[in-house]
Amino acid sequence: MEMTERRRQILGLVVREYIKTAQPVGSEALARLKLGVSSATIRNELAALEAEGFLTHPHTSAGRMPTERGYRYFVESVMDEFELSPIEQRMISHQFHQVTLDVEQWMRLSAAVLAHTSHTAALVTAPRGPESRFKHLELIGISDKVAMLVLVLQEGTVKQQMLNLSQPLPQEELRRIANRLNDYFAGLNSARLHARARDLTDFTATVAETIASLMEQLDQRTSREIYRDGLLDIFRQPEFAAVDRMQQLLEMFEQHNLLEDMMLKLAPNQGVQVIIGREGGHDEFNDYAMVLARYGVEGEASGIVSVFGPMRMPYPLAVSTVKYVSSLLDDLMLRFYGGR
Amino acid sequence: MEMTERRRQILGLVVREYIKTAQPVGSEALARLKLGVSSATIRNELAALEAEGFLTHPHTSAGRMPTERGYRYFVESVMDEFELSPIEQRMISHQFHQVTLDVEQWMRLSAAVLAHTSHTAALVTAPRGPESRFKHLELIGISDKVAMLVLVLQEGTVKQQMLNLSQPLPQEELRRIANRLNDYFAGLNSARLHARARDLTDFTATVAETIASLMEQLDQRTSREIYRDGLLDIFRQPEFAAVDRMQQLLEMFEQHNLLEDMMLKLAPNQGVQVIIGREGGHDEFNDYAMVLARYGVEGEASGIVSVFGPMRMPYPLAVSTVKYVSSLLDDLMLRFYGGR
DNA sequence: TATTAGCACTCTCGTCTGTAGAGTGCTAAC
DNA sequence: GTTAGCACTCTACAGACGAGAGTGCTAATA
Numbered sequence: 066m067e068m069t070e071r072r073r074q075i076l077g078l079v080v081r082e083y084i085k086t087a088q089p090v091g092s093e094a095l096a097r098l099k100l101g102v103s104s105a106t107i108r109n110e111l112a113a114l115e116a117e118g119f120l121t122h123p124h125t126s127a128g129r130m131p132t133e134r135g136y137r138y139f140v141e142s143v144m145d146e147f148e149l150s151p152i153e154q155r156m157i158s159h160q161f162h163q164v165t166l167d168v169e170q171w172m173r174l175s176a177a178v179l180a181h182t183s184h185t186a187a188l189v190t191a192p193r194g195p196e197s198r199f200k201h202l203e204l205i206g207i208s209d210k211v212a213m214l215v216l217v218l219q220e221g222t223v224k225q226q227m228l229n230l231s232q233p234l235p236q237e238e239l240r241r242i243a244n245r246l247n248d249y250f251a252g253l254n255s256a257r258l259h260a261r262a263r264d265l266t267d268f269t270a271t272v273a274e275t276i277a278s279l280m281e282q283l284d285q286r287t288s289r290e291i292y293r294d295g296l297l298d299i300f301r302q303p304e305f306a307a308v309d310r311m312q313q314l315l316e317m318f319e320q321h322n323l324l325e326d327m328m329l330k331l332a333p334n335q336g337v338q339v340i341i342g343r344e345g346g347h348d349e350f351n352d353y354a355m356v357l358a359r360y361g362v363e364g365e366a367s368g369i370v371s372v373f374g375p376m377r378m379p380y381p382l383a384v385s386t387v388k389y390v391s392s393l394l395d396d397l398m399l400r401f402y403g404g405r
Numbered sequence: 406m407e408m409t410e411r412r413r414q415i416l417g418l419v420v421r422e423y424i425k426t427a428q429p430v431g432s433e434a435l436a437r438l439k440l441g442v443s444s445a446t447i448r449n450e451l452a453a454l455e456a457e458g459f460l461t462h463p464h465t466s467a468g469r470m471p472t473e474r475g476y477r478y479f480v481e482s483v484m485d486e487f488e489l490s491p492i493e494q495r496m497i498s499h500q501f502h503q504v505t506l507d508v509e510q511w512m513r514l515s516a517a518v519l520a521h522t523s524h525t526a527a528l529v530t531a532p533r534g535p536e537s538r539f540k541h542l543e544l545i546g547i548s549d550k551v552a553m554l555v556l557v558l559q560e561g562t563v564k565q566q567m568l569n570l571s572q573p574l575p576q577e578e579l580r581r582i583a584n585r586l587n588d589y590f591a592g593l594n595s596a597r598l599h600a601r602a603r604d605l606t607d608f609t610a611t612v613a614e615t616i617a618s619l620m621e622q623l624d625q626r627t628s629r630e631i632y633r634d635g636l637l638d639i640f641r642q643p644e645f646a647a648v649d650r651m652q653q654l655l656e657m658f659e660q661h662n663l664l665e666d667m668m669l670k671l672a673p674n675q676g677v678q679v680i681i682g683r684e685g686g687h688d689e690f691n692d693y694a695m696v697l698a699r700y701g702v703e704g705e706a707s708g709i710v711s712v713f714g715p716m717r718m719p720y721p722l723a724v725s726t727v728k729y730v731s732s733l734l735d736d737l738m739l740r741f742y743g744g745r
Numbered sequence: 746t747a748t749t750a751g752c753a754c755t756c757t758c759g760t761c762t763g764t765a766g767a768g769t770g771c772t773a774a775c
Numbered sequence: 776g777t778t779a780g781c782a783c784t785c786t787a788c789a790g791a792c793g794a795g796a797g798t799g800c801t802a803a804t805a
Binding site for chain 4: 442443444445446449463464465466467
Binding site for chain 1: 505506507508540541543545547548551553555557561563565566567568569636637640641645646647648651652655656659
């Protein structure tokens with residue numbers, strides 16, 4: 066089949082209309098939108114588009130709706146590079162400048178902005194380097210037998226952990242130990258830190274082991290925390306009018322291995338990427354879609370922003386929002402970690 | 406109406422059976438369970454229990470199901486103080502002893518254990534004192550223009566926050582500032598810290614203000630993080646076969662003011678408390694129920710463990726699990742914060 | 746050759762009806 | 776006080792039916 070301009074137009078109209086109404090769209094309705102030809106002509110074109118696999122029929126007397134392939138073509142070749150309006154951009158960037166300088170807050174805000182602007186669920190991961198490196202350690206006495214270990218990593222993550230003391234140690238002594246280990250471990254990754262910890266004994270050895278295992282935990286990809294927002298909005302979509310669909314989605318979120326997997330597959334530095342339905346390689350992902358982008362400095366510290374929803378997703382809006390938020394985070398990261 | 410022993414028994418059977426099957430239970434079924442009298446006799450007793458408001462009828466030809474009042478009577482006067490089996494107790498306590506000494510991990514584990522053992526959703530808050538008190542502060546240079554402030558509070562909470570530097574400060578200088586402020590602020594609450602911060606200037610003033618506002622944030626009750634688990638199991642209950650019920654529940658969880666409110670109302674040191682339906686004072690809480698208990702040392706650091714589910718909840722199991730988990734947390738808290 | 750009007754055909758969805766089944770409440774007997 | 780018997784009520788499910796929507800095809804038209 067030849068992909069004439071008119072067919073492209075009609076496909077675009079069907080996709081947009083279906084995204085808006087969630088109802089299969091018929092030839093009559095299209096004729097009313099796009100004046101110039103009659104519904105009969107449009108029917109012929111629709112049949113051609115269906116034969117090519119861009120559209121389907123739920124049943125004989127229903128209108129057309131896009132297939133996975135139809136959405137893909139729309140995203141690739143029909144959809145215009147829709148930009149957020151300057152007003153919206155300013156509103157968003159304003160919010161980012163108001164918030165305090167804290168990674169956690171940035172993540173929450175990013176998720177909130179993505180969800181509210183694109184009317185879908187948002188998933189955001191915190192920036193992380195390829196592997197964590199030791200930066201600083203602090204020991205604080207809590208009681209006679211307990212001390213708190215505070216660990217700061219190069220990328221800015223902070224972890225704390227309680228430690229049992231076999232014998233009471235004064236704060237002065239704790240500080241001395243911390244200072245010694247700070248010099249000893251400066252800049253090491255978990256493996257090298259682990260190796261160097263062998264030379265230590267007693268309490269310092271315990272501290273070192275604890276640090277190493279905390280860092281290993283962080284390096285495991287499953288330990289990444291994912292910030293989410295907008296789940297509720299998604300559940301209001303008509304696709305989840307059936308209970309089982311709703312449950313399926315809930316399960317996908319709760320045990321989020323699947324979505325995490327999608328995020329890991331994201332190629333580095335490819336700009337915004339769109340995954341539609343089974344393209345992701347998971348059958349459960351059947352009629353869902355995701356729009357993702359990496360932000361930050363590759364190799365240094367980077368994370369992922371993404372939105373997720375039913376396959377019937379406002380792609381133009383989603384793509385441009387993801388693009389804009391990731392560019393904002395790029396700036397922030399550069400500003401605060403760039404001049405290291 | 407006189408509450409004879411037989412009526413109490415029958416009420417107990419109806420409640421237990423309804424909890425198990427989620428179906429209204431008829432006189433015939435009861436006669437099969439509790440031998441000795443015929444279904445006709447039981448029908449008379451059921452009518453009496455219904456007249457008193459312990460049971461209802463969804464419609465003429467359906468069996469009986471408990472009302473809010475019925476559940477209340479069951480919890481108060483019928484249900485035997487059901488203890489978790491020693492084997493279950495040992496399994497749970499074993500899990501607690503395996504986990505590292507970290508408040509966050511305890512909370513997660515508590516929620517998980519509550520949810521899995523009682524087959525409902527669990528909500529747990531971290532231990533907190535009546536107001537936060539300054540313990541320790543650390544300043545760590547991240548780049549030329551950015552430093553990280555790590556704040557440790559008496560109750561063991563750790564907060565971090567990035568700070569913009571107007572001019573570069575060497576790590577040595579940062580440390581000196583931190584030491585000075587550590588002495589200056591030791592043991593203060595946010596109000597007094599705020600007052601004392603007025604005497605400071607320049608960067609130290611910024612640091613002090615940041616600390617004060619972080620502490621105020623934490624003191625606001627809404628900032629408490631709630632650990633959750635077992636949401637998914639709850640959604641599989643037959644009460645949520647309708648989509649709107651499911652959405653209503655989701656909303657209750659997402660904007661969790663309501664549940665938080667219930668938790669705040671919990672009287673201190675009352676042992677395990679059960680809230681059934683409208684008793685909580687919220688109309689939306691209509692056929693839900695909650696079982697709560699406070700743990701920790703009142704006035705020092707305490708938190709709440711609770712489970713939440715439909716009014717048709719396995720009360721004996723829920724009550725005993727909440728009781729056991731809270732006692733375990735009591736022990737842990739005493740062990741690590743008691744000897745301060 | 747591309748477009749269009751006309752029309753038979755198909756499928757869904759909401760409404761209505763009828764029936765089987767479950768459980769009650771009452772009465773009269775034990 | 777307890778029980779058997781029975782009429783009565785209500786639900787849940789299945790089948791029937793008509794209105795409405797939209798298609799695909801055919802034949803006429805520009």
